[in-house]
Amino acid sequence: MSQLLAVLIDGITYSSWLFIIAVGLTLIYGVMKILNIAHGSLYAIGAYTAASIAGHWLAEGYAPMGSYAMILLSAVLVGLIAGPLIERGLLRFMYGRDEIVLVLVTYAVFLILEDFVKLVWGVDPYFLFQPYGLLGNFDIGGLTYPNYNLVLFGAALLIGGALYWGLTKTRQGKILIAVIHDREMAGALGVNVGRVYLVTFTIGAMLGALGGALTAPMISVQPGIGVEVIVLAFAVVVIGGLGSLTGAALGAIIVGLVRSAAVHYLPEVELFSIYLVMAAVLILRPKGMFSAAEARKI
Amino acid sequence: MAAILEARAVNRNFGAVTAAADINVAIERDTVVGLIGSNGAGKTTFLNMVTGYLKPTSGSIHFENREITALDPRRITRLGICRSFQIPQLFDTLSVYDNLLVGVGIVASAGRRWAGGAALGGTPDEAVATMLQRFRLEPYRDRAAGLLPEGVRKLLDIAMAMVVRPRVLLLDEPTSGVSADEKFELMDMVMDAVRAQSITVLFVEHDMEIVKRYTHRVLAFAEGRIIADGEPAAVLDDAEVRRHVIGEALQVSHGGTHAAG
């Protein structure tokens, strides 16, 4: 029984983490039809920036609780700087070309940013474990977990809720949805599609960076962390349906629980179980579980 | 009288929309049949069902006494029913020559499994040369299909349909998008090529002059039904046809009449 509980809690924690790292990717794909491989490096840059800023904050002896604000600030900063830079500085010249070409462009950006990280922060790992342990632990069913897991869970709910509210209840959000469904038509109706793209990409970048920033206290921040995360994010997003917010949530839950079960019961299949689910979903429901309906082309 | 193509009680619904209702028609060999009707009348739906793109909701379609209702477009093409498209469907990065050569090659590699009509004869290169000549495409031989003028794209599209040995050729608005003075030239070329290969032709058209000049028989569609079926002059004069297809206010004079919609 306690093992089942462990699976559940680990699963929910992992799912929360997955949702946070994947939601920005699915948002960008939904609106711009770009599968942003550079999302992985934004994650990494978010982690490094958090390690630096929050690390500096703590080193200077300021209020430890402020480190969480610093983590958040890092993500916002990275998003606000990297987002417009990449979108306005590069991507916007590529719109109209094949989907695959845009993926390759983001792949090139990914390669560039991977080395950018090494140039700015060096190759030695950074640590930011103070915010992780600061909140203490909680006990449940005889098991002890850090309260930081609750932070992840809460963050995932908040982000999901905020995006859902933003997309469905605000005017800007509805414009975004219009662009998701038919960018040409939206443009013809007077929507500034260029600005929508800029805003979307920036938000997506911020979310990617936030994923990294929130993860920084849990890992050793070093070169290459983005490489693994991006494929996980792909798996989540594909399972849930590219471009679907609900899908990202469901995909995160499924992948999180599957992986947690694997880790506890059958560790040999841990890695490949995720991609097996991804392949299975692609085979059975190619568009994922919740993708937007597409009109037939001819 | 052996009908080469037959539709029996064919219906097609898209939810609440009836695109085809009780279509019964038998097409005779080596005839030229025009399909007229305003947009949404069911002509293209009929074409799509014959070529396997759509399945009828009920009823059956027969080709040379063989039922083809459930077959896919590829198999139907191999049996000998080929079509051209309203918006030319070409291989834009390939040369005009290669566009045709692909078709010739497909037929050649299928060998005996190709049931379709008479071969063009000769080596693949000779077959392509023949087709280039028939449609006066030689000047564009080595140009990429994507760089052709619109009228030439139409011609190539039709040539490609003819190169895969059709016994029945379905043309979807062959002269749409073609300038008024080139329309007759295009249809003359097509009809010459058709006669050379002994093909039964059905074509969808909005230009009544073309219909009058080239068809033996006209089928008029409206709201998914065939409302008139017979010789061109009779059908075009029919009261129902005038109401649903041609439009009543227009007086027939010179310059041709175009269908409403």
Added chain:
Amino acid sequence: MKRDRTVAMLGYALVILLLAGPFAPRWAMFLTNIALCYGIAVLGMMLLMRTGLVSFGHGLYFCLGAYAAGTLEMLFGVSDMALMLLAATVLSGVVAAILGLLLRKYREIFFAMLSLAFSMILYGLLVKSSSLGSSDGFNVTARTLFGFNLANAPYERYVIYAITVICAFAAAVAIHKYLASHNGRLAGAIRDNELRVEYMGASVRNTIHVNYIISAVLAGLGGALAGISVGHVDPVMAYWTTSGEFVFIAILAGTGNVLAPFLGAAIFETIRSFAYEYSPNTWQMTLGITMLVVIMFLPGGVWSLFARARKAA
């Protein structure tokens, strides 16, 4: 005639590479060797791209081929290079025939993602298999070639190199002829307009399936040769970054001619080796910038420069 020129150029390359081998410095021969292995794999990518598909998971076959070659000794006590290559190509072909049944229905992003998923499944499996060395992989030695002693012989390096050169030549000539044949034209037609291909009586999916199998066999051959040349295989060969490198080289080189993948692989390996040596923290950046430049200004890849120069000449 352009066609003859390609085969002629391939012939010259074959002769020059074989003759220059013994006289070139060790590192040059090794670099060329690896570049050729990658080039063979990218040749497969090129065929797929000419059919309109980009695979983000060809590392699957590269790795399968390498591991097939490597495990032959462990499983059957066989360690002849020729048999290793045979096993690699057969295994890749069989797996591609099976996976191709699924993949042939997908296009664009979904094809890329599904192929990625399959390669990551293999990666996940290998990393957790201790009998295969887990993430460390294991060493591979080809002890004989057609029965003749190979391992530790003074000519070992050269023979492996020579076999790689010959395989690359054979693969290039074969694909060149294939692309010039009806099937090659059909691939381009599929890439341009699948609908029309079906309406002209050919099966799009069958052609895609066949081309997918061919591309997999090539990747498997490249992987086996790489494993034997380096003497080691590991799961990273199936990781998405390896597949990404194949895509990168294919874009860099262009798909205009069978020589292009080898040219691209040579450039890639050169950048990788030298940049890594002199500036290990910027070689990926260099690659990324190169890719952007090629995508933006040279959509036909580096090969299009050659083609233009030839037209001007």
